[in-house]
Amino acid sequence: MRALIAGNWKMHGLAASRCEVAALADKMKASAPADCDVLICPPATLVAAFAKDFSGAAIQFGGQDCHAVPSGAHTGDISAEMFADAGAAFVIVGHSERRADHGESDAEVRLKAEAVLRAGLTPIICVGESEAERKAGTALDVVGAQLERSLPETSADFVIAYEPVWAIGTGLTPTLADIAEMHGFIRSNTRKDVRILYGGSVKPGNATEILAIDNVNGALVGGASLKADDFYPIVMAGGKQ
Numbered sequence: 398m399r400a401l402i403a404g405n406w407k408m409h410g411l412a413a414s415r416c417e418v419a420a421l422a423d424k425m426k427a428s429a430p431a432d433c434d435v436l437i438c439p440p441a442t443l444v445a446a447f448a449k450d451f452s453g454a455a456i457q458f459g460g461q462d463c464h465a466v467p468s469g470a471h472t473g474d475i476s477a478e479m480f481a482d483a484g485a486a487f488v489i490v491g492h493s494e495r496r497a498d499h500g501e502s503d504a505e506v507r508l509k510a511e512a513v514l515r516a517g518l519t520p521i522i523c524v525g526e527s528e529a530e531r532k533a534g535t536a537l538d539v540v541g542a543q544l545e546r547s548l549p550e551t552s553a554d555f556v557i558a559y560e561p562v563w564a565i566g567t568g569l570t571p572t573l574a575d576i577a578e579m580h581g582f583i584r585s586n587t588r589k590d591v592r593i594l595y596g597g598s599v600k601p602g603n604a605t606e607i608l609a610i611d612n613v614n615g616a617l618v619g620g621a622s623l624k625a626d627d628f629y630p631i632v633m634a635g636g637k638q
Protein backbone atom coordinates (compact mmCIF):
# COMPACT_ATOMS: atom_id res chain seq x y z
CA MET A 398 0.00 0.00 0.00
CA ARG A 399 1.32 3.51 -0.79
CA ALA A 400 2.08 5.50 2.33
CA LEU A 401 0.49 8.90 2.91
CA ILE A 402 2.46 11.53 4.79
CA ALA A 403 0.07 14.38 5.53
CA GLY A 404 0.89 17.73 7.13
CA ASN A 405 -1.76 19.58 9.12
CA TRP A 406 -0.69 23.20 9.40
CA LYS A 407 -3.68 24.06 11.63
CA MET A 408 -4.08 27.86 12.01
CA HIS A 409 -0.49 28.56 10.99
CA GLY A 410 0.66 30.08 7.73
CA LEU A 411 0.48 33.21 5.62
CA ALA A 412 1.20 33.72 1.93
CA ALA A 413 4.91 33.93 2.82
CA SER A 414 4.78 30.31 4.07
CA ARG A 415 4.88 29.38 0.41
CA CYS A 416 8.66 29.31 0.85
CA GLU A 417 8.35 26.20 3.04
CA VAL A 418 6.35 24.40 0.37
CA ALA A 419 8.87 25.51 -2.26
CA ALA A 420 11.73 24.21 -0.10
CA LEU A 421 9.96 20.87 0.35
CA ALA A 422 9.24 20.64 -3.40
CA ASP A 423 12.93 21.32 -4.15
CA LYS A 424 14.10 18.65 -1.73
CA MET A 425 11.58 16.17 -3.15
CA LYS A 426 12.71 16.97 -6.68
CA ALA A 427 16.24 15.95 -5.71
CA SER A 428 15.07 12.77 -3.97
CA ALA A 429 11.66 11.50 -2.96
CA PRO A 430 10.17 8.09 -2.25
CA ALA A 431 8.26 6.80 -5.28
CA ASP A 432 5.78 4.87 -3.12
CA CYS A 433 4.59 7.68 -0.86
CA ASP A 434 1.90 10.36 -1.30
CA VAL A 435 2.66 13.73 0.25
CA LEU A 436 -0.06 16.12 1.36
CA ILE A 437 -0.10 19.52 3.03
CA CYS A 438 -3.32 20.86 4.57
CA PRO A 439 -2.61 24.58 5.04
CA PRO A 440 -5.17 27.13 6.25
CA ALA A 441 -8.06 27.31 3.76
CA THR A 442 -6.89 30.75 2.59
CA LEU A 443 -3.79 29.19 1.05
CA VAL A 444 -5.15 26.03 -0.62
CA ALA A 445 -5.98 27.52 -4.04
CA ALA A 446 -2.71 29.44 -4.37
CA PHE A 447 -0.57 26.48 -3.30
CA ALA A 448 -2.45 24.04 -5.55
CA LYS A 449 -1.91 26.39 -8.51
CA ASP A 450 1.71 27.30 -7.76
CA PHE A 451 2.80 23.71 -7.06
CA SER A 452 0.72 21.88 -9.65
CA GLY A 453 3.90 20.35 -11.09
CA ALA A 454 5.24 19.16 -7.73
CA ALA A 455 4.58 15.78 -6.15
CA ILE A 456 2.73 17.47 -3.28
CA GLN A 457 -1.03 17.49 -2.91
CA PHE A 458 -3.06 19.97 -0.89
CA GLY A 459 -6.09 19.60 1.30
CA GLY A 460 -8.52 21.24 3.70
CA GLN A 461 -8.60 20.85 7.48
CA ASP A 462 -12.41 20.74 7.84
CA CYS A 463 -15.50 21.36 5.73
CA HIS A 464 -19.23 21.90 6.03
CA ALA A 465 -21.49 18.95 5.25
CA VAL A 466 -23.61 20.67 2.58
CA PRO A 467 -22.38 22.01 -0.80
CA SER A 468 -23.55 25.63 -0.34
CA GLY A 469 -25.98 27.73 1.66
CA ALA A 470 -26.42 30.29 4.41
CA HIS A 471 -23.54 29.17 6.64
CA THR A 472 -21.40 32.23 7.26
CA GLY A 473 -17.71 31.47 7.53
CA ASP A 474 -17.99 27.83 6.51
CA ILE A 475 -16.35 26.19 3.51
CA SER A 476 -17.84 23.24 1.62
CA ALA A 477 -16.03 20.21 0.26
CA GLU A 478 -17.02 21.34 -3.25
CA MET A 479 -15.23 24.65 -2.61
CA PHE A 480 -12.08 22.75 -1.62
CA ALA A 481 -12.39 20.67 -4.79
CA ASP A 482 -12.75 23.90 -6.79
CA ALA A 483 -9.60 25.25 -5.09
CA GLY A 484 -7.60 22.22 -6.22
CA ALA A 485 -7.62 20.19 -3.00
CA ALA A 486 -7.36 16.40 -3.07
CA PHE A 487 -8.17 15.57 0.58
CA VAL A 488 -10.04 17.09 3.52
CA ILE A 489 -9.35 16.22 7.17
CA VAL A 490 -12.56 15.70 9.16
CA GLY A 491 -13.14 15.06 12.86
CA HIS A 492 -9.75 16.31 14.07
CA SER A 493 -9.80 16.27 17.87
CA GLU A 494 -9.38 20.06 17.90
CA ARG A 495 -12.60 20.35 15.85
CA ARG A 496 -14.34 17.86 18.12
CA ALA A 497 -13.18 19.75 21.26
CA ASP A 498 -13.36 23.38 20.08
CA HIS A 499 -16.53 23.10 17.99
CA GLY A 500 -18.31 20.22 19.73
CA GLU A 501 -18.36 18.07 16.59
CA SER A 502 -20.06 14.71 17.15
CA ASP A 503 -19.27 11.42 15.42
CA ALA A 504 -22.51 11.81 13.44
CA GLU A 505 -21.40 15.22 12.13
CA VAL A 506 -17.97 13.82 11.30
CA ARG A 507 -19.62 11.08 9.23
CA LEU A 508 -21.73 13.68 7.36
CA LYS A 509 -18.59 15.69 6.63
CA ALA A 510 -16.76 12.57 5.42
CA GLU A 511 -19.69 11.80 3.11
CA ALA A 512 -19.57 15.41 1.87
CA VAL A 513 -15.88 15.07 1.01
CA LEU A 514 -16.62 11.91 -0.98
CA ARG A 515 -19.58 13.63 -2.69
CA ALA A 516 -17.15 16.34 -3.87
CA GLY A 517 -14.83 13.71 -5.34
CA LEU A 518 -12.13 14.16 -2.69
CA THR A 519 -10.71 11.80 -0.08
CA PRO A 520 -11.62 12.30 3.60
CA ILE A 521 -9.05 11.75 6.33
CA ILE A 522 -11.23 10.78 9.29
CA CYS A 523 -9.61 11.34 12.69
CA VAL A 524 -10.27 9.21 15.76
CA GLY A 525 -8.44 8.88 19.08
CA GLU A 526 -8.85 8.56 22.80
CA SER A 527 -8.22 11.11 25.55
CA GLU A 528 -5.56 10.69 28.21
CA ALA A 529 -8.18 9.73 30.81
CA GLU A 530 -9.62 7.10 28.47
CA ARG A 531 -6.15 5.64 27.80
CA LYS A 532 -5.43 5.53 31.56
CA ALA A 533 -8.81 3.89 32.23
CA GLY A 534 -7.98 1.14 29.72
CA THR A 535 -10.88 2.06 27.42
CA ALA A 536 -8.89 3.33 24.40
CA LEU A 537 -9.95 0.45 22.11
CA ASP A 538 -13.61 0.79 23.11
CA VAL A 539 -13.57 4.56 22.55
CA VAL A 540 -11.92 4.32 19.14
CA GLY A 541 -14.16 1.38 18.20
CA ALA A 542 -17.26 3.49 18.93
CA GLN A 543 -15.85 6.47 17.00
CA LEU A 544 -15.19 4.25 13.99
CA GLU A 545 -18.66 2.75 14.12
CA ARG A 546 -20.31 6.18 14.20
CA SER A 547 -17.97 8.31 12.04
CA LEU A 548 -16.99 6.12 9.09
CA PRO A 549 -19.05 6.48 5.92
CA GLU A 550 -20.64 3.34 4.51
CA THR A 551 -18.89 3.32 1.17
CA SER A 552 -16.57 1.35 -1.05
CA ALA A 553 -14.86 4.64 -2.04
CA ASP A 554 -11.39 5.61 -0.85
CA PHE A 555 -11.08 7.13 2.61
CA VAL A 556 -8.27 7.39 5.14
CA ILE A 557 -8.40 6.91 8.91
CA ALA A 558 -6.01 8.84 11.18
CA TYR A 559 -5.51 7.44 14.67
CA GLU A 560 -4.52 10.42 16.81
CA PRO A 561 -4.47 9.90 20.56
CA VAL A 562 -5.61 13.31 21.83
CA TRP A 563 -2.96 13.34 24.58
CA ALA A 564 -0.18 12.87 22.00
CA ILE A 565 -1.14 15.85 19.81
CA GLY A 566 1.30 18.71 20.21
CA THR A 567 2.64 17.37 23.51
CA GLY A 568 5.81 15.55 22.47
CA LEU A 569 4.31 12.39 23.98
CA THR A 570 3.65 9.26 21.93
CA PRO A 571 2.15 5.88 22.81
CA THR A 572 4.56 2.96 22.99
CA LEU A 573 5.21 1.23 19.68
CA ALA A 574 3.30 -1.76 21.06
CA ASP A 575 0.29 0.42 21.87
CA ILE A 576 0.33 1.92 18.37
CA ALA A 577 0.59 -1.59 16.88
CA GLU A 578 -2.32 -2.79 19.01
CA MET A 579 -4.56 0.13 18.05
CA HIS A 580 -3.73 0.00 14.33
CA GLY A 581 -4.33 -3.78 14.31
CA PHE A 582 -7.67 -3.15 16.01
CA ILE A 583 -8.62 -0.42 13.50
CA ARG A 584 -7.59 -2.70 10.61
CA SER A 585 -9.87 -5.43 11.96
CA ASN A 586 -12.74 -2.88 11.85
CA THR A 587 -12.20 -1.60 8.32
CA ARG A 588 -11.28 -2.68 4.78
CA LYS A 589 -7.81 -3.96 3.90
CA ASP A 590 -7.21 -1.16 1.37
CA VAL A 591 -7.97 1.75 3.74
CA ARG A 592 -4.85 3.65 4.78
CA ILE A 593 -4.49 4.07 8.54
CA LEU A 594 -2.27 7.00 9.55
CA TYR A 595 -0.75 7.54 12.98
CA GLY A 596 -0.77 11.13 14.28
CA GLY A 597 0.50 12.70 17.49
CA SER A 598 3.99 14.17 17.96
CA VAL A 599 5.51 12.51 14.89
CA LYS A 600 8.98 14.02 14.42
CA PRO A 601 12.00 13.27 12.23
CA GLY A 602 13.47 11.35 15.20
CA ASN A 603 10.60 8.90 15.69
CA ALA A 604 9.03 8.69 12.22
CA THR A 605 11.01 5.69 10.98
CA GLU A 606 10.15 3.44 13.91
CA ILE A 607 6.48 4.47 13.94
CA LEU A 608 6.09 4.04 10.18
CA ALA A 609 7.65 0.57 10.37
CA ILE A 610 4.77 -0.72 12.54
CA ASP A 611 2.31 -3.12 10.89
CA ASN A 612 -0.86 -1.37 9.68
CA VAL A 613 0.69 2.08 10.01
CA ASN A 614 0.29 3.31 6.44
CA GLY A 615 1.49 6.85 6.94
CA ALA A 616 1.41 9.78 9.33
CA LEU A 617 -0.64 12.88 10.06
CA VAL A 618 1.87 15.47 11.21
CA GLY A 619 1.13 18.79 12.90
CA GLY A 620 4.02 20.87 14.25
CA ALA A 621 6.74 19.06 12.32
CA SER A 622 5.00 19.71 8.99
CA LEU A 623 5.46 23.49 9.18
CA LYS A 624 9.13 23.50 8.24
CA ALA A 625 10.46 21.70 5.19
CA ASP A 626 13.60 20.74 7.14
CA ASP A 627 11.45 18.77 9.62
CA PHE A 628 8.80 17.46 7.23
CA TYR A 629 11.14 16.19 4.53
CA PRO A 630 12.84 13.50 6.69
CA ILE A 631 9.35 12.28 7.69
CA VAL A 632 8.39 12.09 4.00
CA MET A 633 11.55 10.08 3.35
CA ALA A 634 10.72 7.76 6.26
CA GLY A 635 7.30 7.21 4.62
CA GLY A 636 9.01 5.59 1.67
CA LYS A 637 10.70 3.02 3.86
CA GLN A 638 7.62 1.16 5.04
Ligand code: PEP
Pocket residue numbers: 405407560564565566567568596597598599617618619620621
Ligand atom coordinates in the same frame (compact mmCIF):
# COMPACT_ATOMS: atom_id res chain seq x y z
C1 PEP B 1 -2.18 17.02 14.44
O1 PEP B 1 -2.42 18.20 14.52
O2 PEP B 1 -2.95 16.28 13.81
C2 PEP B 1 -0.96 16.51 15.08
C3 PEP B 1 -0.74 15.23 15.04
O3 PEP B 1 -0.14 17.43 15.69
P1 PEP B 1 1.36 17.19 16.23
O4 PEP B 1 2.10 16.40 15.17
O5 PEP B 1 1.92 18.56 16.42
O6 PEP B 1 1.25 16.40 17.49
